[in-house]
Amino acid sequence: MNRRPRGNIPTGSWLTLAFTLLAGAMLAATFNLSRPSAWVPQAVLSVTLGLLVWQLIAELRSQAADANRPGARRARSAVAWLGLLLVVTWLLGAAAGPAVFCLCWLHWHAGERWPPSLAIGAVLGLALWLLFSVLPGVPLYPGAMLRLPG
């Protein structure tokens, strides 16, 4: 069995640590609440925090090396693309934002040529506008920069 070098934190333990810190912060926040509002979350969070600390110690004491997990770089790139989708949607609204994102993804990530990327992006934006705004009569999120019909 491969052994992990001493002092290195296993990659997966960062997630456990993040959950532990979140539970700890929430438990600390309960001390600002009145007694009737605090006791249920305190009970739940104390048990949860105990379990998370138990899990974290077990992971840190484990001698097994991290499994070889390919795809971390691709996952980071996926998260970056998601960030872009959020930004363009916030700026351009619920129909134009996803359409622009689709165009960018198809051209720069999937390597499609401009004409099909433009056409598919436009079809997506139009479909979202028609299906979710015009037909049900619901206004779309307008975006910080543009105001689209709907």
Next chain:
Amino acid sequence: MDGTILDAALQALGLVFSWPYILYPVAGTLLAMLFSASPGLNSSGLMALAIPLTYAWDPLAVMLLFGAFVGGATFMGSVTAILFNIPGKAQNAVTMLDGYPMTQQGQARTAIGCAAASSALGSTFGVFLLIALIPLMRAAAVALGPPEYLMLAVWGLTTLAALVGSSLVKGLAAAGLGLSLAMIGYDPRTAELRFTFGLDYLHDGLNLVPVFLGLFALAGVIDLIASGRETLSGQSRHQDLGGSVAEGVRSVFRHFGLFLRSSLIGTVIGAIPGIGSAVAGFIAYGHASQSARDRSRFGQGDIRGVLAPEAANDAKDGGALVPTLALGIPGGTGTAVLLGALSLHGLTPGREMLTGNLVLVFVLIWSLFLSNWITSLLGLALVNPMARLSTIRTARLIPFILALAVFGALQYRGLIGDAVCAVLFGVVGYLMKRFDWPRVPLVIALALAPMFETNLHLTLRLQELGRVDFWSRPLVLLLLALTVVSLFLGPFLGRLRAFRAGRRGRAGGGRP
């Protein structure tokens, strides 16, 4: 069965087959088939994506669509398991053991024919057993009080936490995190704000729609991108299929006893929250191999190794609706999302639905039934195009799913915070998947938290007033005992899974 139930069943049947309502189960089944035939995507993600589309729909259409999503997803995941050795869902992994060797031996059509027939007939078995249980479910739902509902929530959560995933501690911690996150916002009793950390967005608590979209749809897409698969099946060219569909269908009737036993196993296991259909399929497979006179062919392309798990997998859909509809406790991820969708339309499973909205309950059941048959029949007809579809480049598909997920989260309340929440939960969901943290207990805890907290306060108040005696109620004590048992059952099933993984590794050598 009394006249009210029969009337409701017939009225619902008429509604399902009326125009234009018939379009909903058909369209829902086609969408579920498309999604579940794509490894890496799943029906829970599809259900989460569909929630925003149905905001303005009437509850009948919602029931028809979501019933079809529950029923339409199961069989198509088996097609990819049989053809490409990649299960559409975890529950289809067992089918790979004998299905893929059959494809390698030029018997793909036989395996798919058998899977389609046992799926359709298995789901029929599960649905009719569910209908037979409705009078009992109604009686149970009416008789339960706050102490029983409190213990049901505790039992449901503990069972799911203990039985889903590889680690009991991780499962319980995920459930605890879900409960804690559900407490963000106003306290239901004192109206005091909890855990908002100064953010206005959190005043109303975490909304289930962006959380579901993130944890399932977005996490699934990030995982698909991280996997680096060029096409959905991982293969660039479509291969010709051999064998005979008719021979596969006939094999179900040749082994009818095994089919009935496997369907019963699936229905019973489906009704227990958290055990999940993967276990149902494996137990049915284990039963098939243990009860066979000649076991030597199992793992090398035995048709019974396809029949048993497929019958159990589809029969479990009916069973899974028993706790969902009767008690409001979802049996798994799909039914948790279904519960979320129902609550958005003001439908509360349990007493209210089984007494006041019985027709809608039957609409859901008939839609599930219909979709299971549509998916099997269409699945047989569309095997070749589906096999071609799986060679589509993932890079062309991904922007649509990403855009739809973020759009869905945003359109629910028109708050950019919901889209940010979906993306955050997408990243968390991906990391949980990658580092073997179960997402199901977290999601179900989020869904069950209001039931838990409200009934906890009610029980304590009633106990204080001397209106109930918590410790003298037989069902409460039974549920307490079941909770303790489920905590011990978890490690046992963990060993069972390890055994299954070892066996799969020996048999297929492919990815689980």
